Structure formats: structure tokens, C-alpha cells
Amino acid sequence: MSLTLATVILILALGRLLGQVPLCKIMGRPELPLQMSQLPLVFTEKPSDLSCSSINLREFRFAQTMIFAIEEINKSGLLPNVTIGYRIYDNCGSTLTSMRTVMGLMNGEEAETTESCSGQSSVQAIIGESESSSTVILSHTTGPFQLPVISHSATCECLSNRKEYPSFFRTIASDLHQSRALAYLVKHFGWTWVGTVNSDSEYGNNGMAIFLDAAKDEGICVEYSEKFHRTQLDKLKNVVEVVRKGTAKVIVGFLSHVEMNQFLKQMSLQDVTGRQFIGVESWMTADSLITPTSFSVLGGALGFAVPKANITGHDSFLLREYWETDIMCRYAKENGTDIAKCKDDHYLYSLKDYADDVVELRYSTNIYKAIYAVAHSLHGLLKCSDQKGCDSTVTITPREMIESLKKVNFTIKTGDRVWFDSTGATVARYEVINWQRGPNGSIEFKPVGYYDASLPLGQRFVLQTQQITWPGGLQQVPVSQCSERCHPGSYKVLQKGRPVCCYDCNPCPEGEISNTTDSNGCIMCPEQYWSNESRDKCVIKSTEFLSFSDVMCKVIVFFSALGALLTISTAILFFYHKDSPLVKANNSELSFLLLFSLSLCFLCSLTFIGRPSEWSCMLRHTAFGITFVLCISCVLGKTIVVLMAFRATLPGSNVMKWFGPLQQRLSVLAFTLVQVIICILWLTINPPFPFKNVMVYKEKVLLECALGSPIGFWAVLGYIGLLALLCFVLAFLARKLPDSFNEAKFITFSMLIFCAVWITFIPAYVSSPGKFTVAVEIFAILASSYGLLFCIFAPKCYIIVFKPERNTKKCLTVAVQPSRQLWFL
Numbered sequence: 001m002s003l004t005l006a007t008v009i010l011i012l013a014l015g016r017l018l019g020q021v022p023l024c025k026i027m028g029r030p031e032l033p034l035q036m037s038q039l040p041l042v043f044t045e046k047p048s049d050l051s052c053s054s055i056n057l058r059e060f061r062f063a064q065t066m067i068f069a070i071e072e073i074n075k076s077g078l079l080p081n082v083t084i085g086y087r088i089y090d091n092c093g094s095t096l097t098s099m100r101t102v103m104g105l106m107n108g109e110e111a112e113t114t115e116s117c118s119g120q121s122s123v124q125a126i127i128g129e130s131e132s133s134s135t136v137i138l139s140h141t142t143g144p145f146q147l148p149v150i151s152h153s154a155t156c157e158c159l160s161n162r163k164e165y166p167s168f169f170r171t172i173a174s175d176l177h178q179s180r181a182l183a184y185l186v187k188h189f190g191w192t193w194v195g196t197v198n199s200d201s202e203y204g205n206n207g208m209a210i211f212l213d214a215a216k217d218e219g220i221c222v223e224y225s226e227k228f229h230r231t232q233l234d235k236l237k238n239v240v241e242v243v244r245k246g247t248a249k250v251i252v253g254f255l256s257h258v259e260m261n262q263f264l265k266q267m268s269l270q271d272v273t274g275r276q277f278i279g280v281e282s283w284m285t286a287d288s289l290i291t292p293t294s295f296s297v298l299g300g301a302l303g304f305a306v307p308k309a310n311i312t313g314h315d316s317f318l319l320r321e322y323w324e325t326d327i328m329c330r331y332a333k334e335n336g337t338d339i340a341k342c343k344d345d346h347y348l349y350s351l352k353d354y355a356d357d358v359v360e361l362r363y364s365t366n367i368y369k370a371i372y373a374v375a376h377s378l379h380g381l382l383k384c385s386d387q388k389g390c391d392s393t394v395t396i397t398p399r400e401m402i403e404s405l406k407k408v409n410f411t412i413k414t415g416d417r418v419w420f421d422s423t424g425a426t427v428a429r430y431e432v433i434n435w436q437r438g439p440n441g442s443i444e445f446k447p448v449g450y451y452d453a454s455l456p457l458g459q460r461f462v463l464q465t466q467q468i469t470w471p472g473g474l475q476q477v478p479v480s481q482c483s484e485r486c487h488p489g490s491y492k493v494l495q496k497g498r499p500v501c502c503y504d505c506n507p508c509p510e511g512e513i514s515n516t517t518d519s520n521g522c523i524m525c526p527e528q529y530w531s532n533e534s535r536d537k538c539v540i541k542s543t544e545f546l547s548f549s550d551v552m553c554k555v556i557v558f559f560s561a562l563g564a565l566l567t568i569s570t571a572i573l574f575f576y577h578k579d580s581p582l583v584k585a586n587n588s589e590l591s592f593l594l595l596f597s598l599s600l601c602f603l604c605s606l607t608f609i610g611r612p613s614e615w616s617c618m619l620r621h622t623a624f625g626i627t628f629v630l631c632i633s634c635v636l637g638k639t640i641v642v643l644m645a646f647r648a649t650l651p652g653s654n655v656m657k658w659f660g661p662l663q664q665r666l667s668v669l670a671f672t673l674v675q676v677i678i679c680i681l682w683l684t685i686n687p688p689f690p691f692k693n694v695m696v697y698k699e700k701v702l703l704e705c706a707l708g709s710p711i712g713f714w715a716v717l718g719y720i721g722l723l724a725l726l727c728f729v730l731a732f733l734a735r736k737l738p739d740s741f742n743e744a745k746f747i748t749f750s751m752l753i754f755c756a757v758w759i760t761f762i763p764a765y766v767s768s769p770g771k772f773t774v775a776v777e778i779f780a781i782l783a784s785s786y787g788l789l790f791c792i793f794a795p796k797c798y799i800i801v802f803k804p805e806r807n808t809k810k811c812l813t814v815a816v817q818p819s820r821q822l823w824f825l
Contacts, residue, residue, distance in 0.1 A: 058257070058288065058363075059130060061318060062152065063088050065364040066127060068317045069371035078375050080389035082382060091129065095137045098129060102141050124401055125150055125374045127367065131256060132156035132203035139168045146398035148405055150373060152366035153306075155281065156202045157210060160423035167402050169424040171369040173453070175203075177428030178280060178304055179210035181451045182252060184461050185302065185432070186278060187218040191250045192501045193482040194278075196222055197239060197263065198254035200229040207254045207280065221482060221501030223248040230259050240266045243275070249480035252278045257286040268293045276471050276478045279303025284433045285362055285445045295435070295443055300471035304430035304451065306362040309414040314364070369418045369426075376418075377404035428453035436469045488536035491519045508535040511698050528692075530699045541694070545703040546609050546771045553609050556778050563602035563785055570793050571595040577800050582807045590641070590664060594634035594792070600627040601785040605778045617688040617705035622679040624781060625716035626672065631788065632723040632754075633671035637664045639730045639747050675719055682712030704774065721758060727751050750791030757783045 070084050087105075091097040105123050125148045129135045135154035142149050143165060151159075151170040159165050160174050186194060196211070198204035204227060212222060223246050226239040240263070243251060255263060260283035267273075273296050283289060284303040381404050382390035409419040420426065432449035449463035470478055486492050486505035491514050495502045508514055512522035513531045525531055525538035532539050546553055574591060577583050583591070604627050607620040641664065686709035693702035707713045728751035731744045761780035768776045799806050 058286070061364060062130065062367055064318050065314070065367045066371060068314055069368045072313075073371065073375045077386070078379055079382065079384055080386065082378070082384070082390045082392065084371075084375065084378075091134065095134050098134055098138055099141055102126070102138055106142065106145050106147060123147065124378065124396060124398075125405075127152065127370050127374075129154065130363075131201075132159065132206075133201040135159065135168075136202050139165045143167055146402060148374075148398065148401050150370040150405075152370055153282070153363050154203075156206050158202055158206050160425065162423065165424070167398070169370075169373070169405055169420050171366040171373065171418070171426055172281075172306060172363075173428035173430075174423065174425045175207040175280075176210055177451075177453045178430065179207050179254075180214045181304060181428075181430065181461065182211050182254075182278060182280070183214035183218050183220060184451075185304075185463075186215065186220055186250065186252065188461070188463065189477050190485075191276075191478075191480040192220050193248050193480050194220060194222055194250040194252055195243060195246050195248040196225045196252045196254065197243070198225075198227045199256050199259045200227040200232070201256070203256060203282070204254050204259070208252075211252060211254065219501070221499040223482070223499075228259065228263075230256075230262060233262075236262055236266050239263070240270050240272060243267070244270055244272045247482070249274070249478050250276045250278060253283070254280055255283060257283040257288060260286070261288055264289055264291075264294055264297055267297045273297055274472055276480065277301035277303070279433075281305050281362075281430065290443050295437065298435050299437070300469050300474075301433075301435040302448075302468065303433055305433045305445065306366065307429055307431050307450075308362045309365040309416060311365065311368055311412075311414055314368070318364075365414070365416075369412060369416070372410070372412055373405060373408050373418055373420075376408045376410050377401060380404050380407070432463060434468050486514075486518050488513075488515050488517060488519070489534045490514060491522050513538055527694055528701065542700045543692075543703050544697070544700050544771055545611055546774045547611070548609055550771075552775060556605065556609065556775070556782070559782055560602050560605045560778075563782060563789065564599045567595050567599040567602060567789055570789070570797060571599075573797060573800060577807070580800065580807050582796055582799055589661065590634050590638050590668075591793075593668065594631060594638070594788075597627055597631035597634060598785055598789055601631055601781060605781045608774050608778050612690040612703050612705045614689060617690055618683055620705065621688055621707075621713060621716065622683065624777075625679055625720065626675050628720050628781075628784075629675035629723060630668070630672045631785075632720060632727060633668040635747060635750070635788065635792070636671065636723060636727040636730070637668050639727055639744065640664075640667070643730060643733070643744075671723060675716065678712070678715050678719060682709055682716070685709055686712065688713075702771070704771075717758070721755070724751055724754050724758070728755060746791050746795060750788050753787035753791065754784045757787065 066086065066088070070086055073079065074083050089101045091101065105126070126138070126142065127150050129138055129151065130153045132154040133156075135149070135151050136156065136158065139149050139159065146167050148167050148169060151168070151172070153172055154170055155172055155175045155178065157174045157176045157179075159168055159170070160176065194215070196208055198208035208225065208227070212225065215222065224242050226242055228235040228239050253260060253263070260279075268291075275297075277298055277300075279301055281304050284301070284305045289298065378384075378396070379390070381396050381400060382392070382394055384390040406420060406424075409417070411417050418426070428451070430451045431447045432451065434446045434448045436444050436446045438444040446467065446469075448465075448467045449461070451461050453460060465477075470476070482499065482502040483495075483504070486503070490505040490507050492503040493506050494500060495504060508522035508531065511531055512524050513535050514522045515536050522535075528541060529538040530541045531537070548554075548557070571592060574583050574588065574595070578588055600623075604620070604623040607616060607623055610616065688705045688708045691704055691706035693704055696702055728748065731747035731751055733744075757780050761776060764776045765773060765780075
């Protein structure tokens with residue numbers, strides 16, 4: 001014996017009141033979409049009851065799905081000896097009607113009665129409603145009575161609050177996941193400048209609020225955020241006007257299918273096209289939006305939809321039940337084939353898409369899951385088994401039903417697992433749908449990806465971009481940005497008073513780079529690196545040193561070699577004429593030593609050229625210091641000899657014996673030894689070393705020799721300057737001695753040039769950058785060396801080569817006293 005123990009109620013916005021089954025008693029012509037007649041309120045009399053003028057086929061299909069699932073369960077043996085009953089009520093799109101119906105059901109009375117509370121209801125669960133706003137009111141009403149409400153399409157995140165809605169369940173995911181997924185979708189295509197439109201309801205406002213927060217986290221800016229209610233037609237016109245004037249090419253529409261239908265019509269009327277729509281599950285696959293003009297507005301739309309499933313026998317059940325209503329057709333056998341006999345063929349046009357939409361089976365699957373969830377809960381509470389059946393004596397309380405629903409975990413025949421999380425919802429799974437033209441010109445809802453919140457974070461969102469059709473038939477992703485993207489090498493500078501997505505692009509400063517698009521700032525390159533010309537990469541700084549390949553170095557080498565060659569040529573010339581009076585008179589030994597030291601001075605300049613190394617850094621300054629001291633010591637010796645020679649002409653003077661050849665050699669050695677000691681101390685305590693200088697030039701590294709101890713360097717120069725100054729003073733004092741061939745004049749002039757060069761060298765050395773510092777030092781070495789060579793030896797060479805007649809002892813002697821003569825040395 002079968003016992004009808006449980007009743008499931010489905011409350012839908014059907015349009016005309018359906019009442020109890022059979023559904024074939026519905027009268028009137030079905031139309032799309034739902035329309036509800038409303039009379040103006042005058043507040044002088046009681047408002048009349050609402051009346052509905054059309055039927056919503058989408059909700060009608062939901063009712064058929066409920067019947068299919070209940071009949072399948074009653075036949076399946078899931079609840080042996082127990083039959084699930086049902087009642088279907090129409091709220092006509094009114095929340096007041098929903099509340100009156102629910103209150104009546106909880107009182108144990110029929111919805112149409114006006115009786116007071118009369119008893120406890122036998123209803124075990126309510127399936128519905130479809131819209132979030134109505135479901136919120138329904139759940140608030142049933143909550144205190146612990147009557148379970150299971151929705152198949154109410155997605156508002158507000159319903160996840162278990163304190164406010166402890167008895168609410170749903171077989172669809174919360175908008176918390178969908179809203180965030182919308183932000184991921186927008187971010188995936190680089191759209192940073194969007195407009196948003198949402199329903200002015202719990203569904204639209206909550207969903208859009210979550211999206212706006214997620215969009216902000218993803219760096220997406222919203223140009224405008226508009227909302228309207230289905231009854232606010234004037235507001236709707238203003239919203240479309242805002243969209244038309246907006247610069248954002250991407251519009252996120254968090255709308256119910258009813259508001260989306262109104263919005264689409266107004267967009268078509270104002271001819272607003274060329275926008276990329278991003279949609280939600282409520283309207284992305286709504287067949288009611290398919291009109292001859294809808295594709296011009298929604299073509300290429302992207303959005304999320306509830307995954308469709310294929311429930312065996314469901315589609316044929318829906319079609320047969322529908323066509324057999326009195327308003328349409330009945331099936332008859334003709335030659336063994338079922339043929340639909342219809343009253344009026346013009347009905348077929350208004351319902352031409354019904355059969356196509358049945359194949360989608362998206363929300364219908366959720367209703368199927370909800371009915372089975374109730375059945376599995378009852379199976380556990382009634383202690384059902386295949387041998388003994390169900391215990392019909394068990395009294396089920398609403399609280400027990402809620403606790404049982406929390407524990408359900410089963411798999412339907414499509415392979416989907418059904419269970420409820422802590423908020424009473426199921427796992428968020430969506431298909432990514434793209435509005436496309438089919439081969440025959442019809443509009444298709446083409447799946448191009450999916451979002452599955454149960455997968456790991458990096459695997460949740462998958463898109464097949466190559467299969468997407470964009471608005472206007474474009475072959476590439478539309479661009480929607482407040483400002484053009486800043487390419488690598490530049491960074492964003494926000495425009496004052498505008499959103500963060502509106503900015504100007506400034507190039508990175510020297511030494512800084514940005515290697516990403518839309519960089520908020522530039523990165524300083526490491527010390528040894530510098531930015532390339534496009535400022536998008538750090539490259540190793542170019543190194544600079546005085547290289548032999550430089551043109552300047554080639555000039556220096558030329559003059560160094562020329563100076564050394566002239567010096568050697570002079571030495572050869574002097575050696576060839578070593579027995580001539582002129583060579584003998586100029587102290588040939590000191591002259592040859594001076595020429596040798598000058599050749600070393602010319603050649604030591606070459607040690608300053610090339611990549612600095614430890615040995616070259618120590619050699620260049622010490623070689624320069626020692627050779628120049630040797631050179632100046634020789635000149636100083638010659639100057640002293642001249643003074644001593646004239647001193648020796650005085651009566652009774654024997655000073656020459658104190659400054660003969662031996663003393664001259666020792667003096668040169670002593671003067672040079674002092675410089676050698678200074679250099680040894682310098683190299684021992686803190687020697688020069690190779691150094692990479694990054695402070696002078698930002699874009700390159702200077703390879704130079706650090707002084708190590710500046711005191712050592714200036715001590716070397718100071719000692720050379722001291723000897724040069726002493727030599728200059730002595731030569732200056734001897735300049736007016738008898739001048740047939742007074743060498744002191746030439747020494748004075750050479751020391752004057754030498755001192756002028758090195759005095760000029762000091763500020764030039766300090767202020768010259770990089771390799772020019774080394775070049776200045778080489779210039780000082782060459783200039784002073786040439787000064788000594790030309791001033792001291794050029795006159796002698798001139799006489800030897802061009803005036804040999806003056807190279808005689810007679811021409812080189814001067815009468816100082818009648819009784820004595822002198823050779824000027």
C-alpha cells in the first residue's frame with residue numbers, strides 16, 4: 001500500500017494561476033515574457049487583486065521538470081511504499097502573493113482560504129522561488145518555522161547568511177563565486193575600463209557589490225555603475241543614455257532575465273551597439289532574449305551559465321506534456337507514429353524556440369537535483385530499505401528535515417554529485433558562454449570555457465579564446481581602457497581627479513627601467529648595470545678606460561714615440577760628436593744621463609694606457625715619479641756645475657774640487673734615491689690599485705687606478721716640484737753670467753715651462769672626468785719632457801748640425817779676467 005506522506009511545494013512566477021495539476025487545464029494563449037497588469041493606486045479604496053495576462057514559458061518548464069522528477073522518484077523505489085505529492089502555486093510575479101501562499105501552507109490550509117491558523121502543515125519542503133528577491137522574502141517568512149526552502153536559481157550571496165536564513169538551501173552556487181569570476185574574466189582580456197548595469201534588487205545589488213570589490217582588487221576601474229528596477233522605465237532610459245555616452249566598450253550586466261529583456265529592448269531602440277557585454281547566469285542562456293534585433297546588441301556577449309546536463313527521458317517528457325495542453329496540441333497515432341494535432345498553427349510561431357531551449361536543461365537540472373535532495377533526506381529519515389520499505393509511522397519535524405538535508409550526498413544519473421556546503425549551496429561550476437551566429441543564421445549559446453571553484457586556484461578558469469566571436473565580427477579582442485597602455489620603458493602617472501585607470505605614460509629616467517606593461521613605477525638598475533635606450537632592460541654598463549684603440553691614445557702613442565725617437569736621435573748625435581768642444585763643454589756624462597732619463601719619461605707615458613691592472617697601476621706612478629726625478633736631478637746637476645764653474649774663476653776659489661764628476665754622480669743618485677724611498681713606502685703601505693668608478697658617469701663604468709694613498713701620490717709630485725723649483729731658482733741666478741754660450745738661460749726657460757705645465761696640471765687633473773684624468777697626466781708628462789728636450793738640447797743640436805763653425809773651443813770660451821779663461825759647461 002502506498003502512502004502519500006510528504007508534500008513538495010513549487011512556487012513559481014508562471015503568469016496565470018496554475019493551481020494543482022493537471023497542468024493541461026491552463027487556458028489562454030502563452031506569450032513571452034511575463035506580464036502583470038497593474039492598476040494605478042488611488043488610496044481611496046482597497047486595491048483589487050493582481051491579475052496576470054500571460055505565461056512565462058521558462059517557469060512553466062520548471063514546473064514540468066518538478067513533475068518529471070517526482071514521478072521518476074515515485075517509480076524508482078527510492079522511497080518504497082511512500083509517494084511524494086506536490087502542489088504548484090503561481091505568485092504572478094508578486095512577493096505579496098508568495099507570502100500569502102506560504103503562510104497558508106505553513107498553517108496547514110490551502111493557499112486560497114482565508115481561515116485563521118488551524119494546524120501544522122504536512123509540507124516537508126518548498127522548492128522556489130526563481131528570483132533572489134522573492135526568495136529572500138520567502139526564506140524570511142519560513143525561517144522561524146524551520147521549513148526548508150530549496151531554490152534552483154536564487155544566487156544572491158545574501159542568502160548564504162545561516163543566521164538569517166537557517167532553513168535555506170539551493171542547488172545553484174552563490175553569486176560570491178560568479179561575481180569574482182566575472183572580475184577574472186574581465187581581467188583576463190585586459191579590460192580595465194568598464195561600465196556596469198544591475199537590477200535594483202537583492203540579486204543585482206549584492207552581486208554587483210561583490211564584483212566591484214573584486215574588480216578593484218584586480219585593478220579594474222568602473223566608469224559608471226547604473227541600476228534600475230523592472231518597473232522604472234524612465235530610469236531605464238537614463239541608464240541606456242549613460243551607456244551610450246560612456247567611453248567604456250565593456251559592459252557588465254548583473255541583471256535578471258526580465259530586466260535584461262527590458263534593457264535589451266531600450267538599447268535596440270536607441271541603437272546602442274558595439275559594446276562587449278559580460279553577462280551572468282540569469283540571462284546568458286535565456287531564450288526570451290533572442291529576437292531579430294538582439295544580436296546587434298548582444299552579439300559576441302561573454303558570460304557564465306549554469307552547466308547543462310542530459311537527463312534521460314526529460315526532454316521528451318517536457319515536449320509531450322507541453323504539446324498536449326488544451327491550448328496547443330495533442331498527440332495521436334498515425335501509421336504507428338506520434339503526430340501532434342494542433343488547434344491553431346500560429347501558436348507555433350510564438351513557441352518556436354521552446355523545443356530548442358529544452359535541450360539546454362540548465363536550471364531544470366537544478367530543480368531535478370532539489371527534488372532528489374528532498375527524496376534522499378526522506379529516505380534517511382523514514383529509515384527506508386529495499387526489504388522493509390519506509391517506516392510510515394515516523395513523524396518528521398521541519399528541524400529534522402533541515403538536518404537531513406545538510407547531510408545528503410548522492411550522485412544523480414547525469415553523474416553530478418549533490419551535496420550542500422556550510423552555507424546551504426552547491427559547488428560553483430559555470431560554463432563560459434559566447435553569443436554566436438550558427439551556420440543557419442540562428443543565435444547559439446556556444447560554450448568556450450568553464451569555471452570550477454572546486455579545482456585548485458590555477459586551474460579553475462579555462463578559456464578557449466580562439467573560439468570566441470567578438471562584437472561586430474572583429475577578429476581580435478576589443479580594447480576597453482581609459483588610457484592607452486604604458487609599454488615597457490615607461491610608467492603610469494595618474495591623472496588628477498580621475499580613476500586610477502586614467503593615467504599618462506612617462507618614460508623612465510636614465511638608469512631605471514620598467515619591463516612590464518602598465519608599470520606603476522620604474523626599477524633602479526643595479527650598480528654595475530644601466531638602462532638601455534628603450535628603458536626596458538638593464539644592461540651591463542660599458543667600461544671606459546684609455547684604450548690603445550682610442551684616437552686620443554693613438555695621438556699620445558705617436559707623440560710619446562716621437563719624443564723618445566728625438567731623444568735617442570739627440571743622444572746618437574751627441575755620441576757621434578762626443579769629442580767636439582760643444583759636447584765636451586756641456587758635461588757629456590750628465591747630458592747622456594739626462595737624455596736617457598728623458599727617453600724613459602717619454603716611454604713611461606705608455607704605462608698609463610690600457611686596462612688598469614694591479615701591476616700597471618703600481619708601475620705607472622712609480623715609473624713616472626722616479627724617471628722625472630732622475631731627469632730633474634741631471635738638470636739640477638748641470639745647473640750647479642755652471643754655478644760652480646763661474647765660482648771657480650774667482651781668485652783663490654777651489655770649489656770645483658768639491659763638485660767634480662764623482663760628486664755630480666752622487667748628487668744625482670742621492671736625489672733619485674729619495675724618490676725611490678718615497679715610492680717604496682707608498683707601494684708598501686697603501687699602493688695604487690685598479691678601481692671601477694661608477695660615480696662619474698651613470699651610464700658607464702670607469703676603469704681607473706685608485707691612488708691608494710693620496711699622501712704617497714702627492715709626496716711623489718711634491719718632491720718632483722721641489723727639485724724643479726730649486727733647479728729653476730739656481731738657473732735663474734746664473735742667467736746673467738757671461739753669455740757667449742750660457743746654458744743657465746736654457747735651463748731657466750726649460751724649468752719655467754716645466755713648472756708651468758705641472759702647476760696647470762693640478763686643477764686639470766682634479767677636475768677632469770674618467771679617462772681624461774689619465775690623458776691630462778700624460779699630457780703633462782709629454783709637455784714637460786718636450787720642454788726639457790727642446791730647451792736644453794735643441795740649441796746645441798742646431799749648432800752641431802747647422803752651425804759647425806761655431807762648434808770650436810774659441811767660440812765657447814769667454815774672457816772673464818785677462819789672465820784666465822773658462823769653458824761653460
